[in-house]
Amino acid sequence: MSASPPPSPALRAPVSGPHSGAGPGPTAAELLEFVRRTAADTDLIAALPLDPEGRTWIRLDGPGGSEAWLIGWPPGTGTGWHDHADSLGAFSTAAGSLKEQSLAVRLPTDGWKTLELAEGVDRSRQLSAGQGRAFGRHHVHEVLNESDTEHAVSVHAYYPPLPRIRRYSRTGAVLRLEHVEHPEDWQ
Numbered sequence: 001m002s003a004s005p006p007p008s009p010a011l012r013a014p015v016s017g018p019h020s021g022a023g024p025g026p027t028a029a030e031l032l033e034f035v036r037r038t039a040a041d042t043d044l045i046a047a048l049p050l051d052p053e054g055r056t057w058i059r060l061d062g063p064g065g066s067e068a069w070l071i072g073w074p075p076g077t078g079t080g081w082h083d084h085a086d087s088l089g090a091f092s093t094a095a096g097s098l099k100e101q102s103l104a105v106r107l108p109t110d111g112w113k114t115l116e117l118a119e120g121v122d123r124s125r126q127l128s129a130g131q132g133r134a135f136g137r138h139h140v141h142e143v144l145n146e147s148d149t150e151h152a153v154s155v156h157a158y159y160p161p162l163p164r165i166r167r168y169s170r171t172g173a174v175l176r177l178e179h180v181e182h183p184e185d186w187q
Contacts, residue, residue, distance in 0.1 A: 025065060025160060028089070031088060032133070036130070038070070039154070045070070048153060055073055066160075066161065067161035069155070072153050073154070081175065082166060082168060083141070087158040087159060087163065089158045089159075090133065091132055091154050093131055093132065095152060096129065096153060097145075097152060098127050099144045099146050101141060105118070106138060114174060114176045
């Protein structure tokens, strides 16, 4: 599924975090702590309906006004290359295993359509149940469930709530900006 998960008010699950008051938003470390704690909530994870064909999701209330999602990944699914623009983020695997491929380089934020990536910028990590990671603004990555047989489930949080998502295609070292999505595109 190439679009970001749309909100699903009927399935909205309230989950509060330590940073729920007014003031500056949560840090990447606070988002990571939230997604890890939420991924350990077996009742919440079990409430996610799983579809054999496409990703499923429940929108959560993240800490300090952050946007959060519980996402189910059928075998062989992924996000494609994307970033979360000006939002910090974190995700944690709750069940199964996910692979994150990312770029260890900060890309220009605007004003380009095609970039040739230097050698050595690719990073890859496998995140099993209970493992997570935080990332900063403009982090370019893709997340994949490479299993042929098992669903994966993960928890994601972003602050500020996603202002846009940029989608990329990649052929070898060439990264191309394909389109930009805004919240109204996935609601």
